[in-house]
Amino acid sequence: MTTNINNMNYNVNEKGYYGEFGGAYIPEMLYPNVEELRQNYLKIMAEPDFKKEFDQLLKDYVGRPSPLYFAKRLSEKYNTKIYLKREDLNHTGAHKINNTIGQILVAKRLGKHRIIAETGAGQHGVATATVCALMGLECIVYMGEVDIARQAPNVARMKMLGATVVPALSGSRTLKDATNEAIRDWINNPVDTHYIIGSAIGPHPYPDMVTRFQSVISQEIKWQLKEHEGRENPDYVVACIGGGSNAAGTYYHYLHEPDVKIIAVEAAGLGVDSGESAATSVLGKEGIIHGCKTLLMQTPDGQITEPYSISAGLDYPGVGPMHAHLAKTGRAEFMSIKDDEAMNAGLELCKLEGIIPAIESSHALAIFDQKTFKPTDVVVVSLSGRGDKDLQNYIEYFKI
Amino acid sequence: MNRINKKLQEDKKLLSIYFTAGYPSLNDTVSIIQDLEKNGVDMIEIGLPFSDPLADGPTIQASSTQALKNGMTTQVLFEQIKDIRKTVSIPLIIMGYFNPMLQYGVEAFCKKCQEIGIDGLIIPDLPVDVYHDEYKATFEKYGLINVFLITPQTSIERINFIDSISNGFIYMVSSASVTGSQSGFGDEQTSYFKRIADMNLKNPQIIGFGISDNKTFTQATQYAKGAIIGSAFIKHITNNGIETLSTFLKEFNT
Numbered sequence: 001m002t003t004n005i006n007n008m009n010y011n012v013n014e015k016g017y018y019g020e021f022g023g024a025y026i027p028e029m030l031y032p033n034v035e036e037l038r039q040n041y042l043k044i045m046a047e048p049d050f051k052k053e054f055d056q057l058l059k060d061y062v063g064r065p066s067p068l069y070f071a072k073r074l075s076e077k078y079n080t081k082i083y084l085k086r087e088d089l090n091h092t093g094a095h096k097i098n099n100t101i102g103q104i105l106v107a108k109r110l111g112k113h114r115i116i117a118e119t120g121a122g123q124h125g126v127a128t129a130t131v132c133a134l135m136g137l138e139c140i141v142y143m144g145e146v147d148i149a150r151q152a153p154n155v156a157r158m159k160m161l162g163a164t165v166v167p168a169l170s171g172s173r174t175l176k177d178a179t180n181e182a183i184r185d186w187i188n189n190p191v192d193t194h195y196i197i198g199s200a201i202g203p204h205p206y207p208d209m210v211t212r213f214q215s216v217i218s219q220e221i222k223w224q225l226k227e228h229e230g231r232e233n234p235d236y237v238v239a240c241i242g243g244g245s246n247a248a249g250t251y252y253h254y255l256h257e258p259d260v261k262i263i264a265v266e267a268a269g270l271g272v273d274s275g276e277s278a279a280t281s282v283l284g285k286e287g288i289i290h291g292c293k294t295l296l297m298q299t300p301d302g303q304i305t306e307p308y309s310i311s312a313g314l315d316y317p318g319v320g321p322m323h324a325h326l327a328k329t330g331r332a333e334f335m336s337i338k339d340d341e342a343m344n345a346g347l348e349l350c351k352l353e354g355i356i357p358a359i360e361s362s363h364a365l366a367i368f369d370q371k372t373f374k375p376t377d378v379v380v381v382s383l384s385g386r387g388d389k390d391l392q393n394y395i396e397y398f399k400i
Numbered sequence: 401m402n403r404i405n406k407k408l409q410e411d412k413k414l415l416s417i418y419f420t421a422g423y424p425s426l427n428d429t430v431s432i433i434q435d436l437e438k439n440g441v442d443m444i445e446i447g448l449p450f451s452d453p454l455a456d457g458p459t460i461q462a463s464s465t466q467a468l469k470n471g472m473t474t475q476v477l478f479e480q481i482k483d484i485r486k487t488v489s490i491p492l493i494i495m496g497y498f499n500p501m502l503q504y505g506v507e508a509f510c511k512k513c514q515e516i517g518i519d520g521l522i523i524p525d526l527p528v529d530v531y532h533d534e535y536k537a538t539f540e541k542y543g544l545i546n547v548f549l550i551t552p553q554t555s556i557e558r559i560n561f562i563d564s565i566s567n568g569f570i571y572m573v574s575s576a577s578v579t580g581s582q583s584g585f586g587d588e589q590t591s592y593f594k595r596i597a598d599m600n601l602k603n604p605q606i607i608g609f610g611i612s613d614n615k616t617f618t619q620a621t622q623y624a625k626g627a628i629i630g631s632a633f634i635k636h637i638t639n640n641g642i643e644t645l646s647t648f649l650k651e652f653n654t
């Protein structure tokens with residue numbers, strides 16, 4: 001890349017773009033909803049009582065700050081310094097709740113009383129159902145039929161929390177289709193409903209709003225790393241990317257720190273060239289998906305193709321527009337990890353550190369077999385979620 | 401003068417039909433267009449199928465999925481209809497989502513439309529401001545009318561802006577919904593129809609979404625220049641085949 005990555009802006013601009021990516025490519029039926037959000041989200045987020053309520057809930061309800069844990073045995077094995085940002089220890093078991101707490105508070109201030117969401121792995125669905133229970137709001141979660149089958153415990157959780165889970169039956173019956181159904185619901189219910197998107201995707205202002213709510217991750221890493229290492233900036237920050245919300249939060253406060261290298265890890269599925277993959281930065285081309293211009297996997301004719309990954313949370317044919325920009329400018333290095341590599345890295349973390357990671361997060365952990373770091377490098381990996389929801393997959397895969 | 405503008409000047413209520421190209425069978429496109437004209441339809445929206453049609457309900461979604469399975473692509477559609485103007489003279493509009501057009505190349509797409517004799521485009525997910533800033537000049541260069549949607553939630557200022565940059569008609573979505581989800585219009589809708597009619601916009605309005613029979617057609621055209629039928633037509637050909645298209649249209653006294 002010839003671009004001088006140090007002088008670029010990696011945040012959203014006033015028109016809702018990250019470089020050439022982003023925007024709001026939505027049908028007119030959604031315009032009033034999205035416009036209402038666009039005009040209000042920054043104002044609401046800046047209100048002192050909003051900040052107070054958000055911070056309080058993150059502390060008392062989610063359990064933040066999440067620890068920044070020095071993974072000693074893992075570090076020894078790979079001869080470098082690996083820190084894990086323990087989003088898996090959050091209430092509901094993943095980073096997703098940082099965003100749902102923020103958005104439910106926005107929804108309340110906008111006077112909405114019906115909440116809809118899409119979910120892939122079920123983590124975002126659970127996190128949404130949780131905050132709806134907390135606030136006493138109606139909750140409808142769209143989930144692909146295939147994902148309902150492979151993430152059964154999370155489906156049960158959502159139901160226990162009082163949410164209605166609606167199967168998405170069209171297309172590949174995974175995250176992309178659940179998102180289509182949620183958008184259709186929003187079109188049909190334009191006045192009383194807020195759509196809590198679960199990743200840094202969708203029309204502007206969603207990618208920016210979700211990123212801001214998730215940015216607490218890197219905000220904490222800064223002072224936590226200072227305590228551990230005497231410096232705020234690691235040499236690398238690493239995160240897996242489905243739509244890119246845990247990654248956006250992990251990178252956010254480092255985007256304009258040129259000494260911090262950014263690694264984005266995508267799911268290669270059965271292999272980037274196998275036809276069964278979700279490695280968007282390699283296989284994708286610029287286009288429009290779910291209301292934003294970004295990189296997405298598509299046919300030459302512009303039909304969105306069906307991705308594949310063993311991990312439901314990474315099984316998405318696009319990436320958030322911020323990540324498309326990071327890929328295009330070369331600010332981030334993109335790596336792809338196959339199903340097998342992720343599963344083995346997940347099991348390795350169990351054995352070496354006593355932590356069972358979500359299969360999504362296992363993708364980020366698998367890079368240590370592919371890339372060599374210096375012994376003095378400080379590498380912070382976002383451990384975006386815990387593996388409870390994936391037990392059945394681990395059991396079947398490893399014949400436990 | 402563009403065929404759409406000419407048609408809008410006729411002293412009658414216009415019946416417009418939407419169908420998905422390549423459905424039920426890949427090569428039905430041309431014969432459906434010809435039969436619609438023969439049966440008195442005033443204007444046709446040729447649906448270019450998309451894998452993820454966000455603004456559409458189950459009927460149009462399913463027909464799009466089938467059309468894509470049948471092998472429909474942008475190129476195939478252009479090839480099928482390349483000689484359409486030898487036999488068909490009513491206005492033809494392509495309705496599709498923006499991504500396939502973007503991949504084809506917006507300018508190349510518009511140029512091809514002009515060559516074939518397509519009169520306008522409806523692209524639900526191409527926002528008004530992006531069209532205005534980036535594509536308006538291209539559409540106009542190739543003589544294409546771009547049709548915008550408004551809904552009951554669209555603000556008066558925005559309707560006025562849309563009216564100011566439109567040069568054909570305004571597509572009035574009958575209610576806050578995806579396609580095909582209505583059965584009959586209530587007071588809320590008729591008061592919205594009336595509210596818009598009373599604005600005396602420069603562009604005539606054509607109402608779509610939820611027009612399924614002569615009753616809803618008559619209700620809608622009491623306030624608007626015409627109405628568009630999509631899902632109900634597709635349901636009919638799904639259940640009865642394309643040979644009985646005239647049975648469906650008879651009801652509308654065209």
Ligand SMILES: Cc1ncc(COP(=O)(O)O)c(C=O)c1O
Nearest residue numbers: 123242243244245246313360385
């Ligand atoms: C644990 C976990 N990590 C990562 C992801 C991927 O999402 P994102 O890229 O938005 O962080 C998911 C999504 O469901 C998840 O549950």
